Amino acid sequence: MVIALTLVLATAIWTDLRSGLIPNRLTFPAIGLALIAHAWLGGFQGILFSMAGLGTGFGLFILLYVAGGMGAGDVKLMGAVGAIVGAYGALISGILAIMVGGIYALGAMCYQWGFLNTGRRLINAVQGMFLMGAASFSQELALPFRLRYGLAIAAGTLLFSLGFHPFVG
Numbered sequence: 001m002v003i004a005l006t007l008v009l010a011t012a013i014w015t016d017l018r019s020g021l022i023p024n025r026l027t028f029p030a031i032g033l034a035l036i037a038h039a040w041l042g043g044f045q046g047i048l049f050s051m052a053g054l055g056t057g058f059g060l061f062i063l064l065y066v067a068g069g070m071g072a073g074d075v076k077l078m079g080a081v082g083a084i085v086g087a088y089g090a091l092i093s094g095i096l097a098i099m100v101g102g103i104y105a106l107g108a109m110c111y112q113w114g115f116l117n118t119g120r121r122l123i124n125a126v127q128g129m130f131l132m133g134a135a136s137f138s139q140e141l142a143l144p145f146r147l148r149y150g151l152a153i154a155a156g157t158l159l160f161s162l163g164f165h166p167f168v169g
Contacts, residue, residue, distance in 0.1 A: 078090065
């Protein structure tokens with residue numbers, strides 16, 4: 001399963017960087033193969049493990065998609081990751097991906113606008129959010145290019161796979 005996960009994530013990074021998309025022809029077969037592999041290895045329990053992971057990964061990121069924070073391919077990629085690593089793995093990988101994505105976005109803002117201007121924009125965005133709602137927050141921080149969130153998903157999943165579980169005592 002580690003090899004399959006690595007291939008899926010490497011392909012997702014490549015396609016996301018190249019075209020800005022994570023195609024269904026990658027995510028749907030990955031989900032199907034994960035379900036089949038877990039069924040073969042664990043029977044009905046394996047199917048439940050994989051389905052719970054699929055639902056967790058998909059469910060966590062569908063909220064970000066609806067809010068306009070990412071594309072549908074990112075959601076399906078996180079679902080595929082979940083189908084491979086299970087619900088716990090999807091939850092931790094997803095949270096780590098969100099953290100990495102935040103650092104990535106902050107770095108992109110600093111690159112685009114400079115460190116001090118980014119700080120000013122963040123302060124203005126937070127103030128505007130409290131005064132005028134969430135729309136002003138996203139307008140103040142809108143970058144002239146799209147972030148490639150497949151990178152953050154791969155990084156979060158890699159951190160989880162390497163044993164980084166920050167929420168476990």
